[in-house]
Protein backbone atom coordinates (compact mmCIF):
# COMPACT_ATOMS: atom_id res chain seq x y z
CA UNK A 1 0.00 0.00 0.00
CA UNK A 2 2.61 2.53 1.10
CA UNK A 3 5.72 0.36 0.97
CA UNK A 4 8.02 3.12 -0.06
CA UNK A 5 6.76 5.42 2.63
CA UNK A 6 7.10 2.81 5.30
CA UNK A 7 10.86 2.45 4.87
CA UNK A 8 10.85 6.15 5.61
CA UNK A 9 9.14 5.76 8.98
CA UNK A 10 12.09 4.12 10.70
CA UNK A 11 13.94 7.28 11.75
CA UNK A 12 10.76 8.77 13.16
CA UNK A 13 9.99 5.52 14.94
CA UNK A 14 13.44 5.44 16.50
CA UNK A 15 12.93 8.83 18.16
CA UNK A 16 9.22 8.39 18.95
CA UNK A 17 8.18 11.03 16.43
CA UNK A 18 5.34 9.16 14.74
CA UNK A 19 1.60 9.58 15.02
CA UNK A 20 -0.19 6.51 16.45
CA UNK A 21 -1.35 5.17 13.08
CA UNK A 22 2.16 5.59 11.70
CA UNK A 23 3.55 3.63 14.65
CA UNK A 24 1.42 0.64 13.69
CA UNK A 25 2.49 0.92 10.06
CA UNK A 26 6.14 1.20 11.07
CA UNK A 27 5.90 -1.86 13.32
CA UNK A 28 4.23 -3.89 10.61
CA UNK A 29 6.96 -2.87 8.21
CA UNK A 30 9.78 -3.52 10.68
CA UNK A 31 8.54 -7.05 11.17
CA UNK A 32 9.19 -7.67 7.48
CA UNK A 33 12.16 -5.48 6.61
CA UNK A 34 15.58 -6.44 7.84
CA UNK A 35 17.25 -3.28 6.52
CA UNK A 36 14.91 -1.13 8.55
CA UNK A 37 15.47 -3.24 11.67
CA UNK A 38 19.20 -2.63 11.32
CA UNK A 39 18.63 1.09 10.79
CA UNK A 40 16.39 1.15 13.84
CA UNK A 41 19.00 -0.53 16.01
CA UNK A 42 21.62 1.98 14.88
CA UNK A 43 19.36 4.97 15.37
CA UNK A 44 18.46 3.76 18.83
CA UNK A 45 22.11 3.35 19.78
CA UNK A 46 22.61 6.87 18.47
CA UNK A 47 19.77 8.04 20.69
CA UNK A 48 21.47 6.32 23.64
CA UNK A 49 24.44 8.61 23.09
CA UNK A 50 22.19 11.65 22.95
CA UNK A 51 20.56 10.52 26.19
CA UNK A 52 23.88 9.82 27.93
CA UNK A 53 24.96 13.34 27.05
CA UNK A 54 21.99 14.57 29.10
CA UNK A 55 23.06 12.61 32.18
CA UNK A 56 21.86 14.12 35.44
CA UNK A 57 21.67 12.03 38.60
CA UNK A 58 18.20 11.93 40.15
CA UNK A 59 17.74 12.35 43.90
CA UNK A 60 18.49 9.27 45.97
CA UNK A 61 14.83 9.14 47.03
CA UNK A 62 13.97 8.10 43.50
CA UNK A 63 15.98 4.90 43.86
CA UNK A 64 14.60 4.26 47.32
CA UNK A 65 11.04 4.37 46.07
CA UNK A 66 11.88 2.19 43.06
CA UNK A 67 13.49 -0.38 45.33
CA UNK A 68 10.55 -0.40 47.73
CA UNK A 69 8.18 -0.90 44.82
CA UNK A 70 10.32 -3.57 43.15
CA UNK A 71 10.34 -5.61 46.35
CA UNK A 72 6.58 -6.04 46.06
CA UNK A 73 6.34 -6.27 42.27
CA UNK A 74 6.10 -9.59 40.52
CA UNK A 75 8.40 -10.08 37.53
CA UNK A 76 6.97 -11.36 34.30
CA UNK A 77 8.11 -14.70 32.91
CA UNK A 78 9.97 -14.78 29.61
CA UNK A 79 7.80 -14.78 26.53
CA UNK A 80 8.27 -16.62 23.27
CA UNK A 81 8.82 -13.46 21.29
CA UNK A 82 8.09 -9.80 21.40
CA UNK A 83 4.78 -9.24 19.67
CA UNK A 84 5.32 -5.56 19.01
CA UNK A 85 8.27 -5.95 16.69
CA UNK A 86 8.58 -9.60 15.81
CA UNK A 87 5.65 -11.84 15.05
CA UNK A 88 3.17 -9.03 14.92
CA UNK A 89 0.02 -10.56 13.61
CA UNK A 90 1.10 -12.53 10.62
CA UNK A 91 -0.35 -15.47 12.51
CA UNK A 92 -3.87 -14.15 12.45
CA UNK A 93 -3.99 -12.42 9.12
CA UNK A 94 -5.32 -15.42 7.26
CA UNK A 95 -8.24 -15.84 9.59
CA UNK A 96 -9.51 -12.32 9.48
CA UNK A 97 -11.97 -11.05 6.96
CA UNK A 98 -11.78 -7.46 5.84
CA UNK A 99 -14.68 -5.67 7.43
CA UNK A 100 -15.82 -4.26 4.12
CA UNK A 101 -16.32 -7.76 2.78
CA UNK A 102 -18.04 -8.98 5.90
CA UNK A 103 -20.30 -5.98 5.91
CA UNK A 104 -21.65 -6.96 2.56
CA UNK A 105 -23.18 -10.04 4.10
CA UNK A 106 -26.74 -8.97 4.59
CA UNK A 107 -27.33 -11.13 7.60
CA UNK A 108 -24.55 -9.56 9.57
CA UNK A 109 -25.50 -6.10 8.45
CA UNK A 110 -28.99 -6.52 9.76
CA UNK A 111 -27.99 -8.07 13.03
CA UNK A 112 -25.30 -5.56 13.60
CA UNK A 113 -27.24 -2.48 12.69
CA UNK A 114 -29.55 -3.03 15.63
CA UNK A 115 -26.94 -4.24 18.05
CA UNK A 116 -24.40 -1.57 17.41
CA UNK A 117 -26.96 1.18 17.57
CA UNK A 118 -27.94 -0.19 20.92
CA UNK A 119 -24.34 -0.44 22.12
CA UNK A 120 -23.73 3.09 20.93
CA UNK A 121 -26.73 4.34 22.83
CA UNK A 122 -25.68 2.68 26.01
CA UNK A 123 -22.18 4.02 25.77
CA UNK A 124 -23.56 7.42 24.96
CA UNK A 125 -25.62 7.33 28.11
CA UNK A 126 -22.76 6.17 30.22
CA UNK A 127 -19.73 7.93 28.90
CA UNK A 128 -20.68 9.84 25.80
CA UNK A 129 -18.52 7.57 23.68
CA UNK A 130 -20.90 6.96 20.78
CA UNK A 131 -18.32 7.98 18.28
CA UNK A 132 -15.90 5.39 19.61
CA UNK A 133 -17.89 2.55 18.09
CA UNK A 134 -18.41 4.42 14.86
CA UNK A 135 -14.76 5.37 14.61
CA UNK A 136 -13.75 1.82 15.28
CA UNK A 137 -15.98 0.41 12.58
CA UNK A 138 -14.81 3.06 10.15
CA UNK A 139 -11.10 2.55 10.87
CA UNK A 140 -9.19 1.50 7.79
CA UNK A 141 -7.71 -1.57 9.42
CA UNK A 142 -10.85 -2.88 11.10
CA UNK A 143 -11.18 -6.61 10.63
CA UNK A 144 -13.86 -9.08 11.52
CA UNK A 145 -13.63 -12.58 12.93
CA UNK A 146 -16.58 -14.87 13.58
CA UNK A 147 -16.57 -17.86 15.91
CA UNK A 148 -19.09 -20.25 17.39
CA UNK A 149 -19.18 -20.71 21.13
CA UNK A 150 -21.30 -23.81 21.61
CA UNK A 151 -24.83 -22.57 21.00
CA UNK A 152 -23.77 -18.96 20.70
CA UNK A 153 -22.17 -17.11 17.79
CA UNK A 154 -19.58 -14.42 18.36
CA UNK A 155 -18.45 -11.68 15.99
CA UNK A 156 -15.44 -9.51 16.77
CA UNK A 157 -14.58 -6.30 14.96
CA UNK A 158 -11.06 -5.27 15.84
CA UNK A 159 -8.84 -2.37 14.90
CA UNK A 160 -5.17 -2.36 15.85
CA UNK A 161 -5.02 1.30 14.92
CA UNK A 162 -7.78 2.07 17.42
CA UNK A 163 -6.45 -0.55 19.85
CA UNK A 164 -10.01 -1.71 20.47
CA UNK A 165 -12.62 -4.22 19.41
CA UNK A 166 -16.40 -4.53 19.38
CA UNK A 167 -17.69 -7.96 20.36
CA UNK A 168 -21.22 -9.09 19.54
CA UNK A 169 -22.51 -12.47 20.76
CA UNK A 170 -25.84 -13.99 19.88
CA UNK A 171 -27.54 -16.89 21.60
CA UNK A 172 -26.07 -16.48 25.08
CA UNK A 173 -28.35 -17.48 27.91
CA UNK A 174 -29.49 -14.45 29.87
CA UNK A 175 -27.17 -13.41 32.67
CA UNK A 176 -28.81 -14.10 36.06
CA UNK A 177 -29.58 -11.20 38.38
CA UNK A 178 -26.39 -9.78 39.85
CA UNK A 179 -24.21 -11.42 37.21
CA UNK A 180 -22.72 -10.06 34.00
CA UNK A 181 -20.81 -11.32 30.99
CA UNK A 182 -17.26 -9.99 31.10
CA UNK A 183 -14.63 -9.92 28.39
CA UNK A 184 -10.94 -10.75 28.86
CA UNK A 185 -7.91 -10.28 26.66
CA UNK A 186 -5.44 -13.12 26.58
CA UNK A 187 -1.91 -12.50 25.32
CA UNK A 188 1.68 -13.38 26.15
CA UNK A 189 1.32 -11.47 29.42
CA UNK A 190 -1.64 -13.54 30.64
CA UNK A 191 -5.27 -12.60 31.11
CA UNK A 192 -6.56 -9.10 31.70
CA UNK A 193 -10.02 -7.55 31.95
CA UNK A 194 -11.45 -6.12 28.73
CA UNK A 195 -14.78 -4.78 29.97
CA UNK A 196 -18.38 -5.76 30.54
CA UNK A 197 -20.92 -6.83 27.92
CA UNK A 198 -24.36 -5.33 27.81
CA UNK A 199 -27.54 -7.07 26.83
CA UNK A 200 -29.10 -5.56 23.76
CA UNK A 201 -32.18 -7.77 23.74
CA UNK A 202 -33.10 -11.02 22.04
CA UNK A 203 -30.27 -12.99 23.56
CA UNK A 204 -27.71 -10.62 22.15
CA UNK A 205 -24.84 -9.22 24.16
CA UNK A 206 -22.31 -6.67 22.98
CA UNK A 207 -19.38 -4.76 24.38
CA UNK A 208 -16.48 -2.53 23.47
CA UNK A 209 -13.11 -3.87 24.60
CA UNK A 210 -10.32 -1.31 24.67
CA UNK A 211 -6.61 -1.58 25.39
CA UNK A 212 -6.39 -4.47 22.98
CA UNK A 213 -2.69 -4.75 22.19
CA UNK A 214 -1.92 -7.88 20.18
CA UNK A 215 -4.10 -10.51 21.82
CA UNK A 216 -4.14 -14.23 21.15
CA UNK A 217 -7.69 -14.73 22.37
CA UNK A 218 -10.74 -12.95 23.64
CA UNK A 219 -12.57 -14.72 26.48
CA UNK A 220 -16.08 -14.27 27.79
CA UNK A 221 -17.15 -15.44 31.23
CA UNK A 222 -20.14 -15.02 33.47
CA UNK A 223 -19.09 -13.19 36.63
CA UNK A 224 -20.61 -11.60 39.68
CA UNK A 225 -20.95 -7.84 39.27
CA UNK A 226 -18.00 -5.74 40.39
CA UNK A 227 -14.41 -5.45 39.25
CA UNK A 228 -12.34 -8.59 38.95
CA UNK A 229 -8.75 -9.09 37.94
CA UNK A 230 -9.22 -12.56 36.50
CA UNK A 231 -12.12 -14.69 35.35
CA UNK A 232 -13.62 -16.96 38.00
CA UNK A 233 -16.30 -18.54 35.88
CA UNK A 234 -15.87 -20.94 32.99
CA UNK A 235 -14.71 -19.05 29.96
CA UNK A 236 -15.73 -19.12 26.32
CA UNK A 237 -12.73 -18.53 24.14
CA UNK A 238 -12.42 -16.83 20.74
CA UNK A 239 -9.13 -17.33 18.90
CA UNK A 240 -7.94 -14.17 17.20
CA UNK B 241 -4.18 -18.52 37.43
CA UNK B 242 -0.93 -16.71 38.07
CA UNK B 243 0.64 -16.87 41.46
CA UNK B 244 2.11 -13.56 42.55
CA UNK B 245 5.84 -13.85 43.10
CA UNK B 246 6.90 -14.10 46.68
CA UNK B 247 10.07 -11.99 46.58
CA UNK B 248 12.24 -14.80 47.89
CA UNK B 249 15.39 -13.28 46.48
CA UNK B 250 18.50 -12.89 48.47
CA UNK B 251 19.54 -9.30 48.50
CA UNK B 252 23.21 -8.91 49.06
CA UNK B 253 23.70 -5.34 50.10
CA UNK B 254 26.79 -3.48 49.07
CA UNK B 255 29.52 -5.35 47.27
CA UNK B 256 28.68 -3.45 44.12
CA UNK B 257 31.66 -2.99 41.92
CA UNK B 258 31.43 0.62 40.96
CA UNK B 259 34.14 0.53 38.36
CA UNK B 260 32.84 -2.61 36.71
CA UNK B 261 31.93 -0.82 33.55
CA UNK B 262 30.91 2.41 31.98
CA UNK B 263 28.01 1.16 30.00
CA UNK B 264 29.80 -1.84 28.56
CA UNK B 265 27.28 -3.71 26.50
CA UNK B 266 28.13 -7.16 27.79
CA UNK B 267 28.26 -6.00 31.38
CA UNK B 268 24.79 -4.48 31.11
CA UNK B 269 23.33 -7.53 29.47
CA UNK B 270 24.85 -9.80 32.14
CA UNK B 271 23.34 -7.51 34.78
CA UNK B 272 19.95 -7.62 33.13
CA UNK B 273 20.07 -11.38 33.10
CA UNK B 274 20.55 -11.37 36.86
CA UNK B 275 17.80 -8.81 37.27
CA UNK B 276 15.50 -11.19 35.42
CA UNK B 277 16.35 -13.81 38.05
CA UNK B 278 15.12 -11.45 40.75
CA UNK B 279 18.48 -10.13 41.93
CA UNK B 280 17.87 -6.73 43.51
CA UNK B 281 21.54 -5.87 43.84
CA UNK B 282 22.03 -6.44 40.12
CA UNK B 283 18.99 -4.21 39.66
CA UNK B 284 20.66 -1.50 41.70
CA UNK B 285 23.84 -1.78 39.61
CA UNK B 286 21.80 -1.45 36.45
CA UNK B 287 20.04 1.55 37.96
CA UNK B 288 23.35 3.23 38.87
CA UNK B 289 24.54 2.68 35.34
CA UNK B 290 21.52 4.04 33.49
CA UNK B 291 19.49 6.24 35.83
CA UNK B 292 21.43 9.42 35.02
CA UNK B 293 20.70 9.09 31.32
CA UNK B 294 17.09 8.02 31.94
CA UNK B 295 16.40 10.91 34.29
CA UNK B 296 18.42 13.32 32.17
CA UNK B 297 16.62 12.63 28.95
CA UNK B 298 13.23 12.62 30.68
CA UNK B 299 14.01 15.99 32.22
CA UNK B 300 15.24 17.37 28.95
CA UNK B 301 12.00 16.37 27.22
CA UNK B 302 9.64 17.21 30.08
CA UNK B 303 11.55 20.17 31.55
CA UNK B 304 9.77 19.41 34.82
CA UNK B 305 11.94 17.69 37.44
CA UNK B 306 9.09 16.08 39.38
CA UNK B 307 7.66 14.54 36.22
CA UNK B 308 11.09 13.36 35.16
CA UNK B 309 11.47 11.61 38.51
CA UNK B 310 8.14 9.89 37.98
CA UNK B 311 9.19 8.76 34.54
CA UNK B 312 12.45 7.47 35.99
CA UNK B 313 10.52 5.39 38.52
CA UNK B 314 8.13 4.06 35.90
CA UNK B 315 10.96 3.12 33.58
CA UNK B 316 12.94 1.16 36.12
CA UNK B 317 9.88 -0.62 37.44
CA UNK B 318 9.03 -1.62 33.89
CA UNK B 319 12.60 -2.85 33.47
CA UNK B 320 12.25 -4.83 36.70
CA UNK B 321 8.96 -6.39 35.63
CA UNK B 322 9.88 -7.20 32.06
CA UNK B 323 13.62 -7.89 32.31
CA UNK B 324 13.08 -11.52 31.29
CA UNK B 325 11.55 -10.34 28.05
CA UNK B 326 14.34 -8.19 26.73
CA UNK B 327 15.32 -9.59 23.35
CA UNK B 328 19.04 -8.97 22.73
CA UNK B 329 18.53 -9.38 19.00
CA UNK B 330 16.52 -6.15 19.02
CA UNK B 331 19.26 -4.03 20.53
CA UNK B 332 21.42 -3.39 23.58
CA UNK B 333 20.11 -3.14 27.11
CA UNK B 334 20.95 0.57 27.16
CA UNK B 335 18.98 1.16 23.98
CA UNK B 336 16.06 -0.81 25.37
CA UNK B 337 15.93 1.10 28.65
CA UNK B 338 16.43 4.51 27.08
CA UNK B 339 13.82 3.77 24.44
CA UNK B 340 11.32 3.09 27.21
CA UNK B 341 12.39 6.29 28.95
CA UNK B 342 12.14 8.50 25.91
CA UNK B 343 8.81 7.05 24.88
CA UNK B 344 7.31 7.57 28.31
CA UNK B 345 8.56 11.14 28.48
CA UNK B 346 7.21 11.89 25.03
CA UNK B 347 3.86 10.28 25.86
CA UNK B 348 3.54 12.66 28.78
CA UNK B 349 4.39 15.66 26.67
CA UNK B 350 1.80 14.61 24.11
CA UNK B 351 -1.00 14.05 26.59
CA UNK B 352 -0.27 17.43 28.16
CA UNK B 353 -0.07 18.94 24.72
CA UNK B 354 -3.38 17.40 23.74
CA UNK B 355 -4.93 18.94 26.83
CA UNK B 356 -3.46 22.38 26.34
CA UNK B 357 -3.95 22.42 22.58
CA UNK B 358 -7.66 22.20 23.18
CA UNK B 359 -7.48 25.35 25.24
CA UNK B 360 -5.22 27.35 22.97
CA UNK B 361 -5.30 26.54 19.31
CA UNK B 362 -1.71 27.65 18.99
CA UNK B 363 -0.22 25.38 21.62
CA UNK B 364 3.33 25.63 22.80
CA UNK B 365 5.27 26.41 19.69
CA UNK B 366 8.65 27.21 21.12
CA UNK B 367 10.60 24.31 22.54
CA UNK B 368 11.56 24.89 26.16
CA UNK B 369 14.94 26.33 26.97
CA UNK B 370 17.34 23.57 27.95
CA UNK B 371 17.65 23.42 31.71
CA UNK B 372 20.91 21.57 32.05
CA UNK B 373 23.16 24.59 32.41
CA UNK B 374 22.00 25.03 35.96
CA UNK B 375 23.28 21.67 37.16
CA UNK B 376 26.86 20.76 38.00
CA UNK B 377 28.09 17.81 36.02
CA UNK B 378 30.76 15.19 36.19
CA UNK B 379 33.75 15.19 33.87
CA UNK B 380 32.90 12.02 31.96
CA UNK B 381 29.45 13.29 31.21
CA UNK B 382 30.82 16.64 30.16
CA UNK B 383 33.09 14.87 27.69
CA UNK B 384 30.23 12.84 26.29
CA UNK B 385 28.13 15.96 26.07
CA UNK B 386 30.90 17.84 24.28
CA UNK B 387 31.22 15.07 21.77
CA UNK B 388 27.49 15.03 21.10
CA UNK B 389 27.50 18.80 20.75
CA UNK B 390 30.36 18.67 18.28
CA UNK B 391 28.47 16.12 16.23
CA UNK B 392 25.24 18.09 16.40
CA UNK B 393 27.15 21.08 15.04
CA UNK B 394 28.08 19.06 11.96
CA UNK B 395 24.43 18.75 11.00
CA UNK B 396 22.86 21.33 8.73
CA UNK B 397 20.62 23.77 10.59
CA UNK B 398 17.41 22.13 9.25
CA UNK B 399 18.67 18.68 10.23
CA UNK B 400 19.60 19.88 13.70
CA UNK B 401 16.21 21.52 14.07
CA UNK B 402 14.45 18.28 13.05
CA UNK B 403 16.41 16.30 15.64
CA UNK B 404 15.87 18.94 18.29
CA UNK B 405 12.12 19.27 17.77
CA UNK B 406 11.54 15.52 17.69
CA UNK B 407 13.99 13.85 20.03
CA UNK B 408 14.54 16.65 22.53
CA UNK B 409 11.14 18.32 22.42
CA UNK B 410 8.82 15.41 21.73
CA UNK B 411 7.04 16.66 18.62
CA UNK B 412 5.95 14.21 15.95
CA UNK B 413 7.38 14.66 12.47
CA UNK B 414 3.95 15.81 11.39
CA UNK B 415 3.84 18.49 14.07
CA UNK B 416 7.29 19.64 13.04
CA UNK B 417 6.12 19.86 9.44
CA UNK B 418 3.12 21.96 10.50
CA UNK B 419 5.25 24.13 12.72
CA UNK B 420 7.86 24.83 10.05
CA UNK B 421 5.34 24.84 7.19
CA UNK B 422 7.29 22.36 5.13
CA UNK B 423 6.09 19.07 3.63
CA UNK B 424 6.14 16.03 5.88
CA UNK B 425 8.51 14.20 3.54
CA UNK B 426 10.99 17.06 3.95
CA UNK B 427 10.95 16.66 7.72
CA UNK B 428 11.32 12.88 7.43
CA UNK B 429 14.32 13.33 5.16
CA UNK B 430 15.96 15.88 7.46
CA UNK B 431 15.46 13.71 10.53
CA UNK B 432 16.77 10.62 8.82
CA UNK B 433 19.80 12.38 7.38
CA UNK B 434 20.46 14.04 10.72
CA UNK B 435 20.38 10.74 12.59
CA UNK B 436 22.64 9.10 10.00
CA UNK B 437 25.19 11.93 10.35
CA UNK B 438 25.05 11.70 14.14
CA UNK B 439 25.43 7.93 14.00
CA UNK B 440 28.52 8.22 11.83
CA UNK B 441 30.02 11.12 13.75
CA UNK B 442 29.54 9.33 17.08
CA UNK B 443 30.91 6.10 15.64
CA UNK B 444 27.85 4.12 16.61
CA UNK B 445 27.96 0.45 15.74
CA UNK B 446 25.45 -2.27 16.45
Ligand SMILES: [Zn+2]
Pocket residue numbers: 006007029033034035036
Ligand atom coordinates in the same frame (compact mmCIF):
# COMPACT_ATOMS: atom_id res chain seq x y z
ZN1 LIG C 1 12.25 -1.11 5.25
